[in-house]
Amino acid sequence: MIIPAYLGAAEYNLRNGSRIRFRPTGRMQRIGDGLGERLAAGEALHRKKGGQLAARILVGLNVGTKTAFTVKDVVNATMRFRPKGASFLAQRGVYFDSKGRRIDEPSVQIIILDFDGMTKPAFTADVGELAEKLRKKFKQEEVVLEIQKSGRVTDVYGVTAS
Numbered sequence: 001m002i003i004p005a006y007l008g009a010a011e012y013n014l015r016n017g018s019r020i021r022f023r024p025t026g027r028m029q030r031i032g033d034g035l036g037e038r039l040a041a042g043e044a045l046h047r048k049k050g051g052q053l054a055a056r057i058l059v060g061l062n063v064g065t066k067t068a069f070t071v072k073d074v075v076n077a078t079m080r081f082r083p084k085g086a087s088f089l090a091q092r093g094v095y096f097d098s099k100g101r102r103i104d105e106p107s108v109q110i111i112i113l114d115f116d117g118m119t120k121p122a123f124t125a126d127v128g129e130l131a132e133k134l135r136k137k138f139k140q141e142e143v144v145l146e147i148q149k150s151g152r153v154t155d156v157y158g159v160t161a162s
Helices: 035-040 071-081 120-137
Strands: 010-013 019-022 053-060 087-096 102-113 142-149 152-160
Touching: 010 142, 019 142, 053 120, 071 087, 071 102, 071 120, 102 120, 120 142, 120 152
Parallel strands: none
Antiparallel strands: 010 019, 019 087, 053 102, 053 142, 087 102, 142 152
């Protein structure tokens, strides 16, 4: 499967006036079953239905300045809250919290593709609810939700406590 998603550095301006920068470091690693080699050898592709919309949710694993959760915790919670499937990327995030502290923490990107052909408002509400549940579960000040259409970022939300 080819996923049209931007996975590089991103910068977001938060409601409180601060700015978060996520800048992946290290090399990207492929984990899988050799799909690329099988496609190159002539294995057929098939188009999935839907597929125009995607979401990227960025969840930190720290609570304050201490690491409190694991990637596996995020995978399990995501699949419990929204069992439709997702892809997960482990990364490090560096940003400044609301107290001005520099936070360097392990974090997770959750990539969700719309295979159901949902409308953008319905898809945004669906993944927005997931982002809010993850924010609460992992005691995050803010979780970043990015909506993409055809591989381009259309909306970025900061999911915070009300």
